[in-house]
Amino acid sequence: MNSRAESWTPARMRRVAVVAPRPALREVLVRVAEAGCVELDRGVDDGDEAPGPAARRLRSLGAAPVRPLLSPTPPDLDALRAQGRADLLAGEEQLERYQRAAVPHGAVAALAGWCPAADVERLGARLADAGGAVVPLRAPGGVDPPTRLSEAGRVRRSMVPLVRTYGTVPYTDIDPTLPAGVAYVVMFGMMFGDAGHGLLLLLGALLIRSGRLRRWPALRPAWPFLAAAGGTSVLAGVAYGEFFGPTGVLPVLWLDPLDEPMRLLGSAVAFGAVLLAASYAAGIVNRWREGGPARALYAASGVAGAAVFLGLALLACGVLLRTPVLAGGGAVVGVAGLALAGTGLFATSGGGAAGALQTGIQLFDVVVRIGSNTISFARLAAFGLTHAALGSIVWQGTTALAGAGPVAFAAAVLVFVLGNALTFALEALVAGVQALRLEFYELFSRVFDAEGRPFRPWHVPTQSRTEVTP
Structure with a gap:
């Protein structure tokens, strides 16, 4: 190999x-x-x-x-x-x-x-x-x-704890460490989108790498992961035109979150759909490795679930674009996926009326989960908006005080520094937790169907x- x-x-x-x-x-x-x-x-x-x-x-x-x-x-x-x-x-x-x-x-x-x-x-x-x-x-x-899990290379080693926190990868499954780490830092950057705050996080990662924080030696292996999160935050801030808030230092290259919230929301959901599709692809490979082609075909996290997801996505696009052919094709694909998933679920339910009822409930749960998990990625936009709103409030307070004399100018500097410090701490915590939640519940729940035993x-x-x- x-x-x-x-x-x-x-x-x-x-x-x-x-x-x-x-x-x-x-x-x-x-x-x-x-x-x-x-x-x-x-x-x-x-x-x-x-x-x-x-x-x-x-x-x-x-x-x-x-x-x-x-x-x-x-x-x-x-x-x-x-x-x-x-x-x-x-x-x-x-x-x-x-x-x-x-x-x-x-x-x-x-x-x-x-x-x-x-x-x-x-x-x-x-x-x-x-x-x-x-x-x-x-x-x-x-x-x-x-x-x-392989820990070859500093970048991979810094990302391994992300997967281990969720559980132990089964021996037969693929190792999702690198793609999971990339997905996490991109989601974090979308929610923590401020070039100034991202640079602070990047500088913090470099400080950890230098070894000067001797009181926290356990943090040093994580510096590439923190640096990647800071880098994606800088890129998102450049796209949003945010540098310690809407200071005007950077032009808006893509969109202003506060001016175009619906566009940001749609982009977040679309990005989430791409991640879900990737997680289904990994799930199909894992189900094949775990139980062969039959398991990969009928599992709700395998081909059957992927077909339901694809069918619902095509149906939604057909309705939004007013394209009956696309909507009809999506319905057919979705029903085929439900039929496959139902066959697999019924085979493991024990059969009979009770098994049929259980299968129906589980199929309903499959559909609901796909819809709710996709919409759940709207939080990437929601918390990105929150970060932008807090930055805007701090900047408005700063500019309001700056032109009212020397004392007010000193107060403006204090508001700017303390306000950004509070925003940085609060949003870093929120973005970190929410990215982890999306990683675990929306993505890993499809990639993994069992848990392995650690070496x-x-x-x-x-x-x-x-x-x-x-």
């Missing part, structure tokens, strides 16, 4: 067995933990058996949870307890659980798990020095591998590596 195809799918997983000679099992597992690329079947929280020696000594300390560490060589557990080294005891406790879970076979022991295909060879070379090996296995039937590799650093880290 080439790199371009891999960028649209979760990381490919391999079912593997970590095999080691019994005397070298501890050393091999320490290397697995340090590599941090294998999710072993036996989780570290599975405590059905009696606690091991390290676990008993850790509990006797009564210490708060700590970041586990592992010693490269077997430590003296009593010495660790005497020194209060809860971190090393916590690491040994996890190691004990995996050692007990290892399946013995003659002179060797093995643990099964999942590993990204790209890391299998590197892990095998790492374990070979200790006498261990990584053996590929056949994936068990009916079990999907865990999902790990949780076992990773515990060794003490020696930690000591040399600055």
Whole structure:
């Protein structure tokens, strides 16, 4: 699989067995933990058996949870307890659980798990020095591998939390990280359309990138995402002629939100329809990957739902343009989509009168949801209008005070600065939340029909590596 195809799918997983000679099992597992690329079947929280020696000594300390560490060589557990080294005891406790879970076979022991295909060879070379090996296995039937989204590149890495906040992408589905991130920042920019405010957000992103905000190091990976949101806000502000409000610094290149609200509203709904069409396309691909062509055809988030959406769109265009042929074609396509969706829904309802009633209700919900979800994108225009209105109020107050003497001029500067600060904070919060709401409820609800299981590799650093880290 080439790199371009891999960028649209979760990381490919391999079912593997970590095999080691019994005397070298501890050393091999320490290397697995340090590599941090294998999710072993036996989780570290599975405590059905009696606690091991390290676990008993850790509990006797009564210490708060700590970041586990592992010693490269077997430590003296009593010495660790005497020194209060809860971190090393916590690491040994996890190691004990995996050692007990290892399946013995003659002179060797093995643990099964999942590993990204790209890391299998590197892990095998790492374990070979200790006498261990990584053996590929056949994936068990009916079990999907865990999902790990690609974080290659700063831009993609900054957008991954957007998808993870919604849920875990199923392993068989496409990875929507990049298109979802682009859709989010464009919607944010439409609502936060002011070139001055966008430049402030862009400068904030560059400040985060510089690392000077040391109190919030967790924000640094998100700087490309924030910079993209600031960039789209600048572009929208240029189109609207907004620079810290209607100051006249920029000419109106497209439309003035306050002068042409209906045009902005229509554009927002049309843009939302394009995003919905894209989400249906992704949904069709995902349904095919999840259950084959039949599922892709009959699912309400597959071809059937897309046909209903297309039919309603053509019908609406035909009515607005007074084109009976277009409206009639839309009606036919929409009815065909409802028939397909109804067939799929009835097949899963159990049949009979109750199944038919349930199917009818679900089909009604499909139609209502398509209409309401499309209209929901009108909020892109509504909050864009709100931003423009607040900017206009601040600018009117500023100009009214500016020509009334030195004291009033100072008051005008204060009104301009504080008013824009309040508008920036309020609208950034509102636009961020509303873009997230549209992303999750209108788009992701069609892209995803199930939830995957996140890839949780076992990773515990060794003490020696930690000591040399600055």
